Amino acid sequence: MIKRILAVFLATAVMAGLLCGCGEATTQSSGTSDETTDSSRADHANEISVGIAQDLDDSLDPNLMTAAGTREVMFNVFEGLVKPNSDGDYVCAVASDYEKSEDGLTYTFTLRDGVVFHNGQSCTAEDVIYSFETCAATSVTSAVVTALSAITDISAQDNVITISLSAPNPDFLSYVSSVYIIPKDYTQQATAPVGTGPFRFVSRSVQENFILERNEDYYGEGAKLDRVSYKIYEDNNALFTALNSGALDLVAHLTIDQVNNLSNGYNVLEGTMNLVQALYLNNAVAPFDNELVRQALCYAVDVDSLLALTAEGHGTKLGSSMYPAFGKYFDPALAEAYPYDVDRAKELLKEAGYEKGFSFTITVPSNYQPHVDTAVVLVEQLKAVGIDAKIQQVEWNTWLTDVYGNRDFEATVCGFDASTLNASALLARWVSDNGKNMINYNNPLYDETFAQAQSAADEAEQTELYKQCLEILSDTAANVYIQDLADFVALDPRLQGFEFYPLYVIDMSCLYFED
Secondary structure (H helix, E strand, C coil), rough: CCCHHHHHHHHHHHCCCCCCCCCCCCCCCEEEEECHHHCCCCCCEEEEEECCCCCCCCCCCCCCCCHHHHHHHCCCCCCCCECCCCCEEEEECEEEEEEECCCCCCCEEEEECCCEEECCCCCCHHHHHHHHHHHHCCCCCCHHHHHHHCCCEEEEEEEEEEEEECCCCHHHHHHHCCCCCCCCCCCCCCCCCCCCCCCEEEEECCCEEEEEEECCCCCCCCCCEEEEEEEEEECHHHHHHHHHHCCCEEEEEEHHHHHHHHCCHHHHHHECCCCCEEEEEECCCCCCCCCHHHHHHHHHHCCHHHHHHHCCCCECCCCCCHHHHHHHHHHHHHHHCCCCCCHHHHHHHHHHCCCCCCEEEEEEECHHHHHHHHHHHHHHHCCCCCCEEEEEECCHEEEEEEHHCCCCCEECCCEEECCCCCCHHHHHCCCCCCCCCCEEEEEEEEHEEEEEEHHHHCCCHHHHHHHHHHHHHCCCCCEEEEECCCEEEEEECCEEHHHHHHCCCCHHHCECCCC
């Protein structure tokens, strides 16, 4: 019954032009869509067109970026002293080498020779210090800014930069990777960004395109492609039509339905999106200010069935605010903390004073089809316990302003990613006074445990404390945790070298045409 309702809804939405898509990846498999031969594709000229479902942030300043989609693109423009690779390791980038003192309080980075900014200016130690100080002073709340507050001194002697900390932090290197090195005297980062990455910014047309070209002065191996043009389609039907016509060379974050309907012979790779999808609940709004109600919703949602209905079983069940790419922090047992149990859900609702159920609205960004699909199934499943949920689809910018920014919502389906491979990147936002705590979660025990994790000098101790944070989120049903979504990437079959990262990025420098 639910499958039929979902199919009817999706068919209607496609006709009305309502639905759009999102995502990112870790594990990999491949397949090929049907029909169409290479002869139907134009000469690539060593350039690619990439379809994306949302425009970039208004500001392209690396210290002001907020959207995951913007970071995904700008990963190719900016670099830190170190950067993550596809294995999740941190490798040297603007720095050629680094050392950490035995007590964990001092990091020494040697600046790589020959690093040149995209504007032709040589990168100096002074630029590095400026970049750290500017990032630390930004008004954007982030785990990176918090970590940088522990720096007691940063200095340089010739090409060696020394950073001293007030207390050791086992994750400090991951935060260093998110401090993008930018030229000190350059003032146009918001509109014409300049970094050290393998691609440099060329132009931007709002709501239309974003163009990068190969950085000929890159210190390393460099990009193999000459040019990457990101084409923006906030109407998912238009995006899929362009892909299926052969007008695009690469589109990530496709749904299984889109893959099944792709008929142009493109290669399809499968990974996961590296995000935490959930029914996020505004804990400050009744009835979600009641822990029993939140727990009841967790029991009322059949995640296995949801994955089967929306993605033919693809995706990874989650039980808290962590996804599998984080390895040591991820606890798969939490995904079974609330087994599907309608009777238990009804008992909890009765105990909470909602024996006859209640009504609420799920506000969903319309350009993210996986989230819309998930909301459709949630509405049907919650009916079984007497809860009447309605879906309100809004444009992405409206969602950012009203839901994420102003916290004016009851519930929403979305996914949160991480900019660095440490637990704080995902867990800091649920601290009661964190500016990104959009669900208004307020739990003194969580705040205390997270603070202890942040100050722990021993990696094993810190990991255990972060796991305790995850258990607290699960026990209190902060949200209805669902999955790390499956992600499908379609590529022109001549395009090779695509690598999935454990973060929400796509490295365009690895791609090349095999003619």
